[in-house]
Amino acid sequence: MGATAGGIIAAALQSGGGWRPVFAFGAVATALLIPVVLWRLPESLDFMLTQRSPRALGRLNKLLAAMGEPAVQEMPRPIVPPGAGPRRPPGLKRILAPSLRRNTLLTWAGFFLVMFGFYFVTSWTPKLLVEAGMSAKEGITGGVLLNLGGIFGTALLGLLAARFALKNVLVAYTLATAALLALFVPAASVYGLVLALGALIGVFVNGCVAGLYALTPSIYGPDVRATGVGWGIGIGRIGAILSPLVAGRLLDAGWSPGQLFLLVAAVLVLGGLIVRSFRIDRDDPSDWTPVALATAAGGPA
Structure with a gap:
């Protein structure tokens, strides 16, 4: 919106x-x-319990009161998994450590590919519709429908993620976007059909980016979450910068709009396969917030 x-x-x-x-x-x-x-x-509970600043206890109790939860008398201590060494400060070396390296590299690749496809669609669709034979006004209308579709696509993603695994929903979104992109330019001769496809592409391509933003925080523990997600978004922005530049070069080299859309469809399929390879531990021992808070408040763990 x-x-x-x-x-x-x-x-x-x-x-x-x-x-x-x-x-x-x-x-x-x-x-x-x-x-x-x-x-x-407010800061998140995870962040306050991990960073443990001097004012964290007051902020924690203020947040708990707003949530209707009992106050705690002291900052809870984290539950340390058996065999875990001392916590190291967050940073690039931390998210590239052996235990996180695979997911970190997959996160970078996923963000790069999905943002490459997203910014190609949002940047070039009006122009490529004109190249395919539509008027400038019709091309602009197609671009507007992409944004309007995004309103419904991200809301639909939230509804689906409440019932199904978010990773699976995100993979389905990337594959649906790729299929719609493959059909888009061949449908340019039918004005109503291409506008409908444009709106549907907006639904799914916006959901792809929103899904990555929602999924990747679950890959990292609270002590490195901002670092890991921040680096992923940063690598994704490289894809966002390269996407319109590559499209322009390929157009100058004689590629047709249909070929470009098929290329981006293939990029999004690869992005979906990358997301499918994420390893997300739903029983992460670093997720100690509920137990620690219950214990500190004197309630059952």
Whole structure:
């Protein structure tokens, strides 16, 4: 919804005063969010219990009160798995340690491939629709439908993930996006059909990115979660930068829109296979928050 509203506002501002008002609006909106986040957005329980700062106990009890849970008298101690060594500070070396290296590399590859496909679709679809024979207005309409489809795609992802394993839902989303991309350009001669396919692509391609954001935190323990997910998103942004550049080069080399969409479909299939290879331990011993809090509050563990 924010992406769609932002695009509408940006178009209105740019038509009246060029690009500068667009950047000014974005700067002001972001600045207004900073005090709201500092005031109202709490740290997660996992983070506070892991970092254990001097003010953590007060913040913890404030958050527990907001959740309707009893206060604790002291900071709970984490449950250390048998044979575990001392905790090391988070960092790149930590997420590339032997126990996490496989999932970390898969996370990087998954983010790179999915964001490569996502930014190709969002950046090039209007232009490639025109290349395939549609008018400029029709191409822009197809781009708008991609964003509108994303509103429903991410909401649908949340509903499905409440009933099925998120990893399996995400794999299905990547495969559905790939199939729709393969059908998209051949359907360009039928205006209504291509718009419907555009909306469906928006549903699934936006869900692919949202699903990765939701899935990858479960790969890491709370002490390295932000580091692991942050690096994954950063590697994904490299794919986002390369995607429109590669598409432009291939167009200059004589590739047709249909060939480009098939290439990105193959990239997303590979991304789905990467996601399918994630190893997620649902009984991670580092996930000690419920037991530790119950013990510290004097309740049953």
